[in-house]
Amino acid sequence: MITFVWAEDQKHQIGIDGHLPWKLPADLHHFKKITYGHPIIMGRKTFVSLPHLLPGRKHIVLTTSLTLKNKYRDNKQVSIINSVKELQDWINKNRQQNLCVIGGNSVFNALKNQVDCLEKTEIMASFKADVAMTKINYDDFTLVKKESHQPDSFNHYYYDFLTYLRKEK
Template sequence: MISFIWAEDLDGTIGKNGQLPWHLPADMRRFKEFTTNHTIVMGKRTYESLKRPLPQRRNIVLSNALEPIDGVEIVRDAAELETVLKSLTDDVYIIGGAIVFSTTFGWVNQLIKTVVSGHFAGDTKMIPIDYDKWQLTDRTEYSADETNKYDYAFETWHRK
């Protein structure tokens, strides 16, 4: 299964200066639970924001500009990425950014989304998604607490 996994605010903002505009430990735990021991796919800027390959994952970066990096599989274009993904039997998680989301949208059959209840300044928005073509299969809402400073919801969607 190929899934998008991301967090956005109420305006669809997903990033600011290459980082998340909020700190939400519950979302980071969820991300880790889904992606550990699986393949993750990201763009160059998302990889650079992480500063290193994420451990216990197969890290694939879509970029025609990166030099080889230990622990990272670099694919140079969408066609090469599609070939690699079609050869996998494992779950794949597309983690961003917006260009990679746009490039891979047609291949995805699950959306794993965190909605952060707030409005944050940012420079990157999630790509438009027509949710009429998706079925919401799970939504769990959480209130802010000492660790997570914002209300948030975890959602899972499947392509109809």
């Protein structure tokens, strides 16, 4: 199963300067809960934006960077994949697992017709950003879970955790 995991603001913005435009600790906790124990698929920019390798997850990185390939050559927690075709081959071999796609936009776009589950955090605010989420046809999905949350002393915005599953064809 392929699951997209992301957060977006009311304008569908997901990033600025290679980082999240907001601080929302509850979303980071939710992200960890969803992705822990599963491979996480991402592009180079998303990978380098991480503060460190995320424990309990294999990092699958789509990039042509020889620097990253050499740096992580012997690291069993990181696999560098050089092309969308090579990524597709890897996905086909590992489909029995829940594969979590965490960004960026080009990776979401490459896999949007194959995604089975959407795990979206919707933040009820607008932020300055330079990257918007890939357009997803929500008519192909059914909302199966919604958790609404109020602002608190750590999370300063209203936000919803939304889970969608692809409709049967």
